[in-house]
Structure formats: C-alpha cells, structure tokens
C-alpha cells in the first residue's frame with residue numbers, strides 16, 4: 001500500500017485493526033474475527049468473505065428526508081469530478097485495508113459522479129476502473145460485486161428495465177453495459193441487480209405482465225453480453241418488497257425464484273439476500289435464507305438490520321447475536337454461500353460523525369458474524385439440534401410414511417392407514433427447548 005503520510009491519510013490516528021481475542025479492552029480490535037482460524041474445515045475469512053459497501057461508507061453523508069449532510073468527507077473537497085473520485089477511492093482502499101476487509105462492492109455512480117452524457121460517463125468509469133485496478137493490485141482487496149444504480153436519476157422515476165418508455169430502458173442498458181465492463185475488468189466475482197424502481201406506484205397506470213416480461217428480457221440481454229465478454233461469475237437478484245416503489249417485482253426470495261424459473265434465468269442467477277429487506281417483506285432473515293438454500297440459490301448476503309419499531313430500510317449494522325447465529329446455522333447447513341460473501345449494506349447513523357465510528361460499525365458487524373459462525377458450528381457439531389429436527393420427520397423414514405414420500409400411496413390408502421392407526425398422539429415441537437439450546441451455545 002502507498003505509504004500513508006500526513007497529506008494522504010484520511011483515517012488519521014487509526015491503524016491496522018487486528019484480532020486480539022475476547023479478553024481485549026481495545027475497542028478498535030476484533031474479539032472474534034480471526035481470519036485464519038479454522039471453523040468447520042475452512043478459514044473464517046473463506047466462510048465470511050466480508051465486503052465494504054462503497055455507497056454507504058464513502059458516499060452516504062448522513063442526509064435524511066429532513067436534513068442535509070452531517071458527514072463532511074475530506075475526500076469530497078476537490079472541484080474536479082475525477083480528482084474527487086480518486087480521493088474517495090484512496091480513502092476507500094485505506095479503510096478497507098485497515099479494516100482487513102478482503103472485498104468491496106460498488107454502484108457505478110458511487111465510484112464517480114455521472115451526468116447525462118453517456119459517452120462522458122463511460123470515459124469517467126474507464127479512468128476509474130484503471131485506477132481501481134491499480135489499487136486492487138497494490139492492496140489485494142478484491143471486488144465482490146459491481147452494480148448499476150438505476151433508481152436515483154429522475155429518468156428512472158417510472159423504473160428502468162420496467163419503464164413504460166423504451167427510451168428510458170435503453171439508458172438503463174447503457175449504464176448496465178458500462179458497469180458490467182468495469183466489473184469484468186476488475187475481476188469482479190459477481191454482478192448484482194437490485195431494482196429499486198422495478199415495480200409500480202399504482203396499478204391504475206401499470207401493465208404488470210408487460211413490465212415483468214421486459215425485466216426478464218433485459219436480464220437475459222445483460223447476461224448474454226457479460227458472458228460474451230468473458231464474465232464467469234454469478235448474477236444476483238436482490239429481493240426487496242417495496243421502498244422506493246410501493247410494490248417491487250422482486251418482492252422476496254420465493255417471488256424471485258418463481259420469476260427466474262418462469263423466464264429461464266435459474267442457470268445464471270442466484271439470490272443476494274438482505275436482512276432488512278426480509279423484515280420489510282414480513283419475513284425473518286432466516287426465512288429468506290432457508291427459501292434460497294432449499295432451492296440451491298443462496299448466493300450472497302447484504303448484512304444489516306432494521307429497527308424493530310420502524311417500517312423502513314434503516315440499514316443499521318448487524319448486532320443481534322440470536323438472529324445472526326440462526327442465520328449462520330442455515331448458511332452452514334447449506335454448505336455456505338455460492339460465490340458471494342457478506343457485504344455490509346449498512347450505514348452509520350446520521351449523528352455518528354467521528355471517523356472512528358465507521359470502524360466501530362464494521363468491527364461490530366464482523367465480530368458478530370465470526371461469533372455466530374463459531375457458535376453455529378458448535379451447535380451443529382455437538383448439540384441435539386439436527387437430531388431433534390430429523391426425529392420430527394421419522395415417521396416418513398420407513399413404512400407407509402416412506403411409501404407416501406415415494407408417491408406410491410393413493411388417497412384411499414392414506415384413509416385406510418388413518419382408520420387402522422386411530423387418533424395420533426400429540427408430539428411436542430420443543431420450540432422453547434431449542435431456543436434455550438441456541439442461547440446455551442451463544
């Protein structure tokens with residue numbers, strides 16, 4: 001890494017964050033995340049593949065609907081667009097390196113400001129791609145995924161791929177092309193589609209069927225372009241039910257799976273699941289993970305948490321050990337994330353204005369996932385957790401239950417079995433026992 005000096009260091013006074021173990025009193029150290037430690041046969045860093053999110057950490061300036069920026073970034077000072085973008089990238093790679101984050105993720109417009117001139121945007125992105133390539137080579141930090149922001153510009157107010165105006169769709173395609181080019185050039189391991197405005201505000205003016213067909217066609221077209229240009233990674237769809245649209249077509253994991261199946265996209269796409277999106281959809285995060293895992297489609301995670309009392313995407317850093325432990329149980333049992341990692345799609349609060357706050361946030365997030373990984377592995381290795389669940393289904397393992405699973409019983413056979421066996425015994429679901437078991441291992 002370029003030598004940090006008084007002139008080029010952004011996070012002054014904060015050095016390398018390292019593992020110091022549970023006994024440490026140092027708030028700027030990991031207590032659980034020990035990248036080289038082997039858990040369940042793999043190094044922690046291989047299980048977790050943490051990524052920093054460019055948009056929240058280096059662009060999100062604390063603005064909310066009631067007030068302007070509270071985070072005044074020193075890397076935002078210069079007048080020239082590209083100078084500013086390079087300063088921001090210097091700050092980003094300094095942070096990622098000090099944090100020991102092996103990956104990062106970006107939207108096109110996080111990296112450099114876009115205007116309305118497609119060719120000029122492409123030129124800017126090309127310059128920043130070269131700059132990022134050098135930074136990656138210097139630091140070893142890698143790109144987990146790239147994406148295009150098709151929701152902020154006013155032209156996308158009625159959607160991008162699902163816009164009723166084909167002209168707008170073509171602008172979305174131009175952006176996706178440039179973002180794919182950048183992702184491929186940077187050896188990005190995946191590419192994400194989150195369609196914040198791919199949905200509707202009112203059905204009164206919406207042809208839902210046509211819009212969804214356009215979305216599918218758009219995804220096929222983008223995928224074909226990327227494959228033709230050597231992209232070997234996975235495409236992820238990131239479900240979210242609403243916000244900013246009233247209804248988003250990628251509502252939740254089950255809905256997206258149905259869409260991918262209907263439009264023949266299952267082979268190239270997987271899911272990128274976000275905690276706060278699950279809760280907005282009225283699900284637990286664990287539910288979304290299990291739906292994806294059962295379909296073999298669990299690709300990646302956007303880690304954050306919502307607020308129990310608020311119904312929107314507050315994108316707070318994860319800190320609920322029970323939620324994360326139960327999630328890691330599902331991820332471990334599924335054999336891990338397929339191609340993805342854990343991207344902190346989370347932002348520090350508007351009033352968290354110390355440079356150190358961004359470090360505390362990521363340390364907390366990384367430690368809680370590391371602790372949950374260790375705990376979940378111990379639960380799977382040493383407790384009765386798996387056995388209790390398996391035993392609940394034992395009646396399907398042999399005899400008539402097995403015959404039913406194999407499809408060899410008719411409705412009359414089932415009726416005759418019920419008559420012969422009489423009234424079933426009540427069998428406990430043991431929920432409280434299992435909840436205590438999780439807490440015992442935490």
Ligand code: XLS
Nearest residue numbers: 147194238274302313345
């Ligand atoms: C917004 C989404 C977004 C995606 C990337 O709610 O989480 O940040 O992850 O476009």
Ligand code: NI
Nearest residue numbers: 238274302345
């Ligand atoms: Ni996200």
Ligand code: NI
Nearest residue numbers: 274277313345
């Ligand atoms: Ni989100």
